[in-house]
Amino acid sequence: MPPFPIDRYLLPETPVEVPAGFTEVRQSLTAGLPHRVELGAGVHGVLILPTGLARQWLATDPLAVVSSSADDLAPRPAPPTAPPPPALVGRAPLRLVVRQGTRILGSVPFAAGLRRVCPDAGTPADTTGSARVAVEVLVLAWVLHAGTVRGSGDYGSSVTLAWRRADQAVDQFGPPPINEFVWRRRPPAQRVESELGPARLRYRYLLDKKLRRVLR
Numbered sequence: 001m002p003p004f005p006i007d008r009y010l011l012p013e014t015p016v017e018v019p020a021g022f023t024e025v026r027q028s029l030t031a032g033l034p035h036r037v038e039l040g041a042g043v044h045g046v047l048i049l050p051t052g053l054a055r056q057w058l059a060t061d062p063l064a065v066v067s068s069s070a071d072d073l074a075p076r077p078a079p080p081t082a083p084p085p086p087a088l089v090g091r092a093p094l095r096l097v098v099r100q101g102t103r104i105l106g107s108v109p110f111a112a113g114l115r116r117v118c119p120d121a122g123t124p125a126d127t128t129g130s131a132r133v134a135v136e137v138l139v140l141a142w143v144l145h146a147g148t149v150r151g152s153g154d155y156g157s158s159v160t161l162a163w164r165r166a167d168q169a170v171d172q173f174g175p176p177p178i179n180e181f182v183w184r185r186r187p188p189a190q191r192v193e194s195e196l197g198p199a200r201l202r203y204r205y206l207l208d209k210k211l212r213r214v215l216r
Contacts, residue, residue: 016113016140022162024140029148029157037096039163041133043105045096047159049149062147062155067092069141072112094144096161100133114139117166136166 018024029035035047049066094110098118106118117136140160147155 016138018140018162019138022136022138022164024160024162026158026160028154029144029159030152030154032148032150032152035159037159037161039098039135039137039161041135041165043098043100043133043135043163045098045108045137045161047094047096049092049094049144051093051149057146057149060146060150062145062150062153064146065143066146066149067094067110067142067144069110069112069139069143092144094142096137096139098135098137103132105133105135108137108139110139110142112139112141134166136164138162 023040025037025039027035027037029047033047033049037045037047039045096108096110098105098108106116106120108114108116108118115136115138117134119132119134138161140162142159143157144159145155145157147153148157
């Protein structure tokens with residue numbers, strides 16, 4: 001049985017591996033943020049952390065972990081029986097802005113195993129004459145310490161990504177949809193349809209029958 005198409009968008013339960021056709025890029029974040037990551041094909045990414053805070057990072061231990069992919073891959077505890085009180089989200093909004101030159105192609109939020117095509121709205125023609133490039137970015141792993149947010153220095157922060165050009169169509173396709181008339185012949189226990197479905201098909205059947213009678 002072929003895998004369900006939504007599987008490629010779900011976060012895996014095991015450490016992420018680099019798929020075939022992707023190029024892995026791993027860099028140490030020794031120059032602080034924002035950090036430029038060269039992907040290739042004239043495309044690069046800029047790693048940013050838009051928090052809008054400065055005093056908080058100055059008072060934080062430089063070796064304190066701000067964000068890590070290990071949090072996404074760690075097992076989650078069972079939810080409590082009573083819902084917790086509402087609170088603000090404490091996850092650091094780490095993201096990668098993908099650019100081609102000075103043109104922004106897209107923004108990729110950091111989540112372990114996330115795959116994102118940039119741009120995700122197609123590649124329209126550019127009036128300046130330069131051809132646009134579509135790339136697919138895969139977030140593999142990262143660890144960000146507070147010292148890297150404050151400035152340059154080797155605090156053990158790093159990021160691992162994978163990318164590939166996404167300007168070609170896929171070579172694998174799912175099964176074609178079943179014809180609606182064939183679907184109606186299946187036993188009722190093996191099909192689900194709305195109340196409007198049979199009426200619409202019945203109307204189309206009568207209309208086709210009437211047209212065939214007129215053509216005769």
